[in-house]
Amino acid sequence: MSQQAPKDMAAERVAAEFDIEALAHHWHGGRNNYIIMQKAFSLIKSDPELVVQPPRNFVELTKDESREFTMGQIHRLVKLLQDPVIRSQGPEFGEAIFQALVNYSESFSMRIGVHRALFRNVLLMLGSDKQRDEWLDAVDNYRIFGCFAMTELGHSSALRDIETTATYDPNMDEFIINSPTITATKWWIGMAGKTATHTMVIAQTYIGGKHVGHNWFIVQLRDRSTGELMPNVIAGDIGHKVGRSGLDNGWIQFHHTRIPRTQMLNRWVDLDRQGNYTPAPSPVVMYATLIPERVMLVLNSMLMVSHAVTIATRYGVVRRQGNQNQQIMDYLSHYGKFAPAISFVYMVRSAANTLDEQFKILTAGGNMDPEVYMYHMGDMHAISACMKGLTGWYGSDILETCRRACGGHAYSAYNNIGQIIDDWGVLTTGGGDNVVMLQQTAKILLHLLTQKLEFDVYPTLKFKSSTHYFIRAKEYLAIPQWHVTDVTTCLDDLSLIEEALHAILVKRLNTIREELKAGATHNDLLLDSVRAAEMHAAAFLYSDAVGKYSKADSSVDPGVAKIMRRLTGLWGLHSLHTYSDQGFKEGFLTPQQVKQVEKFYLATTKGLRKQLIGLTDAWGYPDFVLKAPIGKYDGDIYEPYFETLLMSKNSIGVPSYHGKYIKPLTDTE
Amino acid sequence: MSQQAPKDMAAERVAAEFDIEALAHHWHGGRNNYIIMQKAFSLIKSDPELVVQPPRNFVELTKDESREFTMGQIHRLVKLLQDPVIRSQGPEFGEAIFQALVNYSESFSMRIGVHRALFRNVLLMLGSDKQRDEWLDAVDNYRIFGCFAMTELGHSSALRDIETTATYDPNMDEFIINSPTITATKWWIGMAGKTATHTMVIAQTYIGGKHVGHNWFIVQLRDRSTGELMPNVIAGDIGHKVGRSGLDNGWIQFHHTRIPRTQMLNRWVDLDRQGNYTPAPSPVVMYATLIPERVMLVLNSMLMVSHAVTIATRYGVVRRQGNQNQQIMDYLSHYGKFAPAISFVYMVRSAANTLDEQFKILTAGGNMDPEVYMYHMGDMHAISACMKGLTGWYGSDILETCRRACGGHAYSAYNNIGQIIDDWGVLTTGGGDNVVMLQQTAKILLHLLTQKLEFDVYPTLKFKSSTHYFIRAKEYLAIPQWHVTDVTTCLDDLSLIEEALHAILVKRLNTIREELKAGATHNDLLLDSVRAAEMHAAAFLYSDAVGKYSKADSSVDPGVAKIMRRLTGLWGLHSLHTYSDQGFKEGFLTPQQVKQVEKFYLATTKGLRKQLIGLTDAWGYPDFVLKAPIGKYDGDIYEPYFETLLMSKNSIGVPSYHGKYIKPLTDTE
DSSP states (O other): OTTHHHHHHHHHHHTOSSOHHHHHHHHTTSHHHHHHHHHHHHHHHTOTTTSOOTTSOGGGOOHHHHHHHHHHHHHHHHHHHHOHHHHTTOHHHHHHHHHHHHHHOHHHHHHHHIIIIIIHHHHHHHSOHHHHHHHHHHHHTTSSOEEEEOOBTTTBTOGGGOOOEEEEETTTTEEEEEOOSGGGSEEEETTTTTTOSEEEEEEEEEETTEEEEEEEEEEEOBOTTTOOBOTTEEEEEOOOBSSOTTSOOEEEEESSEEEEGGGBOOSSOEEOTTOOEEOOSOHHHHHTTHHHHHHHHHHHHHHHHHHHHHHHHHHHHHOBOSTTOOBGGGSHHHHHHHHHHHHHHHHHHHHHHHHHHHHHHHHHOSOOOHHHHHHHHHHHHHHHHHHHHHHHHHHHHHHHHHHHHTGGGGGBGGGSHHHHHHHHTTTTTTTSOHHHHHHHHHHHHHHHHHHHHHHOOOOOOSSOOTTGGGGGHHHHHHOOSOOOSOGGGGGTSTHHHHHHHHHHHHHHHHHHHHHHHTTOOTTTTHHHHHHHHHHHHHHHHHHHHHHHHSSOOTTSOHHHHHHHHHHHHHHHHHHHHHTHHHHHHTTOSOHHHHHHHHHHHHHHHHHTGGGHHHHHHTTOOOHHHHOOGGGOTTSOOHHHHHHHHHTSTTOSSOOTTIIIIIHHHHSOO | OTTHHHHHHHHHHHTOSSOHHHHHHHHTTSHHHHHHHHHHHHHHHTOTTTSOOTTSOGGGOOHHHHHHHHHHHHHHHHHHHHOHHHHTTOHHHHHHHHHHHHHHOHHHHHHHHIIIIIIHHHHHHHSOHHHHHHHHHHHHTTSSOEEEEOOBTTTBTOGGGOOOEEEEETTTTEEEEEOOSGGGSEEEETTTTTTOSEEEEEEEEEETTEEEEEEEEEEEOBOTTTOOBOTTEEEEEOOOBSSOTTSOOEEEEESSEEEEGGGBOOSSOEEOTTOOEEOOSOHHHHHTTHHHHHHHHHHHHHHHHHHHHHHHHHHHHHOBOSTTOOBGGGSHHHHHHHHHHHHHHHHHHHHHHHHHHHHHHHHHOSOOOHHHHHHHHHHHHHHHHHHHHHHHHHHHHHHHHHHHHTGGGGGBGGGSHHHHHHHHTTTTTTTSOHHHHHHHHHHHHHHHHHHHHHHOOOOOOSSOOTTGGGGGHHHHHHOOSOOOSOGGGGGTSTHHHHHHHHHHHHHHHHHHHHHHHTTOOTTTTHHHHHHHHHHHHHHHHHHHHHHHHSSOOTTSOHHHHHHHHHHHHHHHHHHHHHTHHHHHHTTOSOHHHHHHHHHHHHHHHHHTGGGHHHHHHTTOOOHHHHTOGGGOTTSOOHHHHHHHHHTSTTOSSOOTTIIIIIHHHHSOO
16 A cells, blocks of 8 residues: 555556646746745745744744744845845845745735735825835835734624724824724734734724724834833733634724824825824725735635645545455546635636736736726725635635545644645635625625626726626626537637626526616625626636637747647636536526536546646645655655654653543553 | 613613513423523632633633643542532532533533533443442542543544554453554644543554454553553644643653553443454444534534624623714624524524433434334434534534624634634544535435335324424425415414425435436535535424424513523524525526515514523523623723723733843933
8 A cells, every 4th residue: 555655656657648747837827936935945844933844843842932933034035035045046036935935824925915915005005105205114124013903802893883083183193093992903913912013003094073084194103122011001912712822803992182183194185284184085095905915815825725626536546445446536526626726726726827917917007098098906906805705615625625535634634634624714804704705896886787788888998897798798797598408618718618608697696686676785786786796706717718728829838828728618617617606597598408517517627637746746845845755755654643742742651631530540450 | 882782781681572580491401400500600600720810811811821720620620529518509509510610611621521511422322330339439439530542643533534542461361551653643622631540542443354344442641640651652732723722732642552452441342251243233322423413512512602692792782883873783794693593502502402312312222113213313323413514514603703893802812702612623623524514414414314205104203303304205306386475474483494495405305316316426516515404403493493492381481581592483484594596596586575574684683682691691601601791790890991901911011021132222312
C-alpha cells in the first residue's frame, strides 16, 4: 500500500494531456512571475521567523504563540522589504515574498491585510491629497499600524444602525468620538486587539446638533513607542476564535475621544472651520472602496479552496479502496465533485482579473459619461457582491467535500484541511453577510432589468459588464423553451449554454419582478432573489471564460488553451446543472433536457478525471505551504504523516495524570 | 438594543401555542425523566471536576489540559456512581448524570463511549458467556479501560483490506497478533493514546496456515498499575485533531504480540485446542453489533445539532437588523431553515426510539422464523446506515446554517458553535463513511425490491420495517403522476405525502435497477443510489412520525400532540421539497406541483416561526451546557458575552512581544 502510492502519483502526471509547466506559467500570468514566485517560496521556506520549523508544527501553536509568531512574520517581512539585496531584485520580488506568506498563513494574510488593504485603501480613496501626504509614508513604512473599525458588537456592518458617534465641537475645532452603549463597542476589528496604533472609524456624524450621515475618521489607539492605549480609548483582544489565531481581532470603546477636525477623511465631503458641511456628491463614491476589497477577498478565499483541493485531490489518487482496490478518485462521488471544484478555481481567478481591469478603467479615467459611470459602478457593486456570495457558499461546499474525501485523515490537525475550514469560518458572514450581499445584487439586477424592459434604458458601455445580457432581455423572454435537443453539442459551441443561462436568468428575474408588482414582499421572495443573484455570478464566470478561451489565441500555449476550454465547458455544464431547477421552474428546461444535462455533465467530469493532478500541480504550491502529509507532491504520504505526529511532544508515554485519575480506578482487585 | 433583547425573548415564550413544559416532558419520555435530568444538570454544574468553572473557559483548554480534564471527569463520574448517596436515588439518576456529562462534553462522551459502548458491546454480543463472566465486572467497574481497534492507517474500516493478522500457534495455544506494515497500524483508536488498558482488535485470522476470516481478540495494551505499555505493543497519542481534544485517540502497533487462545471472542465462532475452527453461522451475527452503535451515534449527533440550533434560534430572536429593525428570525432565510431543522431533531429522536425497540425485539426473542429474522436484520442494517448518512449530511448543513445565522459571533470560540462544528468533523466519515453507508443501504433496497417485484417475496414481518412500503411496489409503479392537485390538503391527510415519497422511491429505485440491468455500473449510478438511500431515510422518519402522531392519542397532552403533528407535516413537506428532483425525474411530479410544494412548504415554515423558541426550550439545555453567551435562555446576551472575553488572560494590555516586533518598527521617525 505505502509503496504503491508514489507510483500512482507519478502515473497521474504522465496522464496529463497538457504541459503542466505551461499551464503553471499561464496561471501565474507568465513564466517570469512563476519563477519569481517559486523563488519567494524558497526564500521563506527555511526562515524560522517566517515559517514554523520542525519539530514544531504550525497547527500546534497556542493562541498566544500564534499571535506572537504572526507579528514576528510581519516584522521580518518589513525588514526583508527594506533589505538592499532584496530590493535590488525589483518590487515584483518583494510582492512575491508577501504573496508567498499570504499563501503560508491566513492569520498573516489578514493581519497585514487590514493595514495594507483596508486602512490604506480607505485613506487613498476617501482621504484628501493633503491627508494622503500626511499619512501615507508612515503607513507604507509601518511606522504606524492601521486598522478598520466598522463592525460593532450589536450591529455587524449594517451602517444605518451603527451607534458610534462623531460630534463636532466648533470651540475646540475637534471631533468627539464616542461609544454610547455596550452594543456600540467596535467588535472583531483586526489588529485592534494588541497591535494597531491607529484606526479608521466609521461613525454617525453630528455637526451643529444635526445628523449629517456617516464619515470616516482617523483615531490614534496606542502610543507608538510604548504600545500603551491612548487616553479615552479602551481596546482589547477578542480572545479565542474559530480560526486565524495569529490575528489579534479586538474590540474598541471610545470615551469622548477627541481628534482634530482634519482627521475626518475629506476627499468627497468637507467641513470648514466655520462648521459648514459639504456632503459627498454621490453615495457611490463612499461605497466604491468596498469593491476592490471584495474582489481581493474573493481571490484570497480561492487560495484556501485551492490548497484544500490540492491536498484532497492528491490523497484521492494515492488512496485505494473498494472491490477492485481502486484509487478512490475513480469513484464518481470523488471526481464528479473535484472536477467542477477545480474548474471553479480557474474560472474565479480569471473573472477576478477581469473585474480588476474594469475597476481600473472606471477609477482611472476622469472623462467618463456620468450615466455610464454610474451604470458601471452599480454593476460592479452587484457583480462583486454576488461573486462574494457564490465563492463563499460554493467554497464552503468544496471545503466540506475535501474534508469528506480525505476520510478520517482530514480530522487530523496535521493535514491542514480542518484548519483551512476553521479559517474559512469568517468568510461567509464577514466582509458582508452573504445573504445580504446577494440580496443587494438582486435588487440592482431587478432595477437594471426594469430599466431595460420598461424604459429600454441601456447606455453604451465602456466594457462588457456582468449585466450585458440584459440587452437581449426581451428576446430571451420570448423564447418558451431551450431549443437544444442534443446537449452534447454544447461543448462544440460554448455560446449555447451561455444563452441558456442568460435566458433562464432573465426569466427568473422577471418572474420575481412580476411577483413583487403583484404584492409579494421582498422577504417572501428572499430565497428566489438570492438564488438568482448567485446564478448571475456563475453565469458571469462562464461568460468571462468563454470570452477568453472559446477561440484560438496565439498568445496561449495550444495545450493550455485546450484544457482551459474544457474547464470552461465543464463550468457551463455545472452551472446549467446546478441551476436547472431555475430553468425548470420557468418551463424553459424540460425534464428530458434536465436529465440529459446531468448525464452529460457527469460524463464531462469523468473525461477530466486524469487531468486533475496536473491541474492542481499548476497552482504551484510547495508542500510546506500545504502543511499536509497526505497531500504531499510525491505521493509518499504514510511515513511522513506518522513521523509528523511522532514529533509532537508527549506523543508516547504514561500521561502526567495517570496517578491522579487512572491508577486509582484500574489498580484495584 | 441590549435592553430590548430580553423582552424579545420573553415575548417568544408567550407566543408558544403549546405548553412548553408538557412538550419537555414528552421529549424526555415522561415528567419524571425530565425532573431527574434537570437534577443531574444541577449536580454537575458547580462541580469543578466535571464542569470548567469561571474564569477558566472550556474552549480555552489546551489539548493537554483537555485530555487531562476529560479523564478527570471519568474518574469523578465513577466515584459518583459508586457513592452510596447517589446510588440510593436509583440507577436512573446515575444514568442521568452520565447523560448530563454527555451533553456537556463531546470529548467525554466519546472517550467513555468507547469503553462503555464499543468495547463492552462487542464483549456482550460476540463474547461467549464464559468470556462475559471473565471480563464484564472489570469493565463495569472500570478496573480496565477498553478500546476498539478496527480502523488502520491505510484502510479505514474496509474490513476486507485490513492488514493486522492473528495467527494461531498450536504449540503454545496462543494467537500472535501482528502489524506487518506501517499502513497496518491501528489508527484513530479512541482511548488508545494514553488511557486504555485493553483493546478489542479485529484481525485477519490464520489457523493452520489457512485464512479463516476476521475475528475479534482481546489484547492488553498497558499495565493496570503503572500505565506502561505491555511488551510487544507500541501505542501513542494521535496528537492534535480538529475537534474533541479531550479524547486521546491513538495508534497501536502489535509486534508479534502473544495472547491466549481464549481471548478470541467465541460466542459465534470457535477454535478448539486441536486447532479445529468453527465459523459463524451467518455473517449477520458479526455485523449486528454495529447497528445499535450506529443508532446511538445518530442520537448523539442530534445532541450536537440541537445545541447549535438552540443557540442560533435564541440569537435569531434577540438580534434585530434591517429596514424595519426586525428580529432577524423574521427573515425567510432564517425561519425557513430553522423550522425544518427543529422538526428534523424531533423526527430523528422519535425514529431512533422506534429502531431501538425493534432491535430489542430482534435480539431478545429466540424463536423467530429465520427468514423473517434475516429480512429484518437486513432492513435494520439498511435503515441504520442511511439514517447515519442523512443525519450526518443534513446535520452538517444545519450546523453551517447555525454558524451563518449567528453572523460573526459564531466565529468567536466563546459561542461554542465553532467547537460543535469542529467536534462534528469526525461524524461524516467516522463510524462508516457516509457515501459507503448510503451505498450499502441502496444495495439492500435494490435487492429487496427485486425480490418483491420479480419473485413477489415479502415475508410476514414482526413489525413495520423501513421497507414496508415495498409491499405496494407494483401499485406505485403503475401510478404515472401524483394525483394531488392542491398541495395544501396534504396537512389534513398526512398519508398523501407518505404515498408520494414512497411512490417516488419505488420508481427511482426501479429506474436504477433497470439501468443496472441495461449495463450501467454501480459507479455510474453512485450518486443516484446514494440520493435514493438518503431519501429512504427521510421517508422513514416521516412514516414513523405519521404512525405516532397522525391520530389522537389520549396518552399525550393535546397541545403537544398538535405541535408534533405540525412538525410531522412540515417534515413531510420538507422531504417532498428536498427530493422533488427525484419525483420530477420520474415524471411523477409536474413543474406545477413542484412549485406548489415549495410555496406551501415555505408557508408552513412561516406558520411555525413563533413556535421555534418553545420548541428548542423543550429540549431543556441549561446555559452552562450550551456554553454560548449569545444563546442565553433569558436573551440578555451582550454583557455576558463581553464579560466572558474579558475573563480571558491577557485580554487587555501591551503584548509580551511588543519590544521585539512592534516597537522597532513604530518607534521611529
